[in-house]
Amino acid sequence: MICVVCIVLLSAAPAHAADRLPNAMLGQWASDPAACGEQASELGLTVEPRSVLFYEHGYEIKRIVRQKDGSLKASGYAVDDQGKARGSITLKLAGDKLDAGGQIYHRCAKSEAAAGQ
Secondary structure: OOOOOOOOOOOOOOEOHHHOOOHHHOEEEEOOHHHOOOOOOOOEEEEEOOEEEOOOEEEEEEEEEEOOOOOEEEEEEEEEOOEEEEEEEEEEEEOOEEEEOOEEEEEOOHHHHHHOO
């Protein structure tokens, strides 16, 4: 009996630049531009090269795949006060707006973001 093993890798595209979020996405964001000075609020979002941090939860990014629509699917671990579990989030940048998991965030100016820290 001959056993043939086939491994098929299904991916929309190769991983993005060493599985690091692009510089254009990094920084402080808020779902309401008026909340930019209050990054510790529930409206804030911080994007780092390998993490996406919300008020009470976040994502540790291990793999990034560019989707056909230009968005990035970031996979790794979802982390909250209950612990850590496999998870993913889709991010799409459009100018000074970032769609993070279906919620729109506005880029905070560096001076506003620093005021909230």
